[in-house]
Amino acid sequence: MTQGRLDIAALLLRYAQAEPPEDVRAVMNLSVLDWAACGIAGQREGAFADWAATMTSGGPATRLDGRTGTVAEAALINGTLSHALDYDDTHFAHIGHPSVAVVPAALAVAEAEGATLREMVDAALVGAEASVAAGLWLGRAHYQIGFHQTATAGAFGATVAAGRVLRLDPDQFRYALGLCSTMASGLKSQFGTMGKPLNAGLAARTGVEAAMWAQAGMASTPDGLAGPLGFGETHHGAGDDVPFDWRMDTVSHKFHACCHGLHATLEAVRNTPLRDARQVTVHTHPRWMTVCNQVAPDTGLGAIFSYAHVLAMAAFGLDTGDISAFTDSCAQDPSLVAWRGRVQVVPDESLTEMQARIVVDGTTYTHDLDSPLPIEARRKRIHEKARALVGARADEIAQAIEDDDLARFAQLLTS
Known part of the structure; x- marks a missing residue:
């Protein structure tokens, strides 16, 4: 030593x-x-x-x-x-x-x-x-x-x-x-x-x-x-x-059936209509860029590591807490594939790994996972x-x- x-x-x-x-x-x-x-x-x-x-x-x-x-x-x-x-x-x-x-x-x-x-x-x-x-x-x-x-x-x-x-x-x-x-x-x-x-x-x-x-x-x-x-x-x-x-x-603990790096983002826009959004910009800690930012996943396993895809699922009303939703067919769905092109993910050093800031057509939403739920x-x-x-x-x-x-x-x- x-x-x-x-x-x-x-x-x-x-x-x-x-x-x-x-x-x-x-x-x-x-x-x-x-x-x-x-x-x-x-x-x-x-x-x-x-x-x-x-x-x-x-x-x-x-x-x-x-x-x-x-x-x-x-x-x-x-x-x-x-x-x-x-x-x-x-x-x-x-x-x-x-x-x-x-x-x-x-x-x-x-x-x-x-x-x-x-x-x-x-x-x-x-x-x-x-x-x-x-x-x-x-x-x-x-x-x-x-x-x-x-x-x-x-x-x-x-x-x-x-x-x-x-x-x-x-x-x-x-x-x-x-x-x-x-x-x-x-x-x-x-x-x-x-x-x-x-x-x-x-x-x-x-x-x-x-x-x-x-x-x-x-x-x-x-x-x-x-x-x-x-x-x-x-x-x-x-x-x-x-x-x-x-x-x-x-x-x-996870309440979305995907990489935990995506959870702050999903929680931030949980009650936000996304289907008609023109531009969605995700600000996240740089560490997540190499973990869960698969841009074009074509399998269910890949989809659970993709900001763009889980946001597309949320936009189309698919339950990201439902494991059965993360399938190869979901990852390849033409409507979701087209929509996820609206998502841009950028690294932001001002955020912790627990935080996310999402800008949807100019409106900002945030969430911080660093507050454990009461028992x-x-x-x-x-x-x-x-x-x-x-x-x-x-x-x-x-x-x-x-x-x-x-x-x-x-x-x-x-x-």
């Missing part, structure tokens, strides 16, 4: 051993419900279901596709399927999707170890916090150069989540993080393809494997993150100082979203979480 720089491994270990505050745990309970609904809906995607079906080894861990698997296999499949729709939570502190990496890791290990659901949630929570902290430590340069924080920082969070359930000692944790540092990977070039959800699954599997291997006695460099030729140095990490803090209470309002919207995704099963899943019933929770993922 470079002298004077943060010992990031020690910070992640502190999260691994911490007792979460109740208010943050309450938000994580909602994220687990949100994750489950997104995963159940995601496993219905034909191409992803076909991919998961190629892995049929059996084992102690529940898979969202209705099978069981090894711990690492279940983490991989569940992480991928739960991110298949790109409808899961996002933390804007580092621009990553925490739950799809850490919940599958915590769940798979918890089932194998006979842990309680509360223990699983706590492990997922400290893993999510660790992933955000790791992402902040890696910094903006890491993300901007092309690395996917869900995959990279998420893998370290998944390692912390799995290691907490396994009760790794401090030396084992450092070895696990060191092993993770030589495996973590994932590129933003996969956005708009099946490779993006796979990044989440790989992060979950990496965390499980790193923790289990360290428990089994595999050693590694004790400072694989900040040490010489470590992950930070070789992956454009800035090594920024990061204070210990709880941040998952400010996680942002009851958040609970209401997440329950409504979960019911829309999985029907009455959403209420049963919420009850299983409240009852600390891991077996019932796992059963509901596949019933």
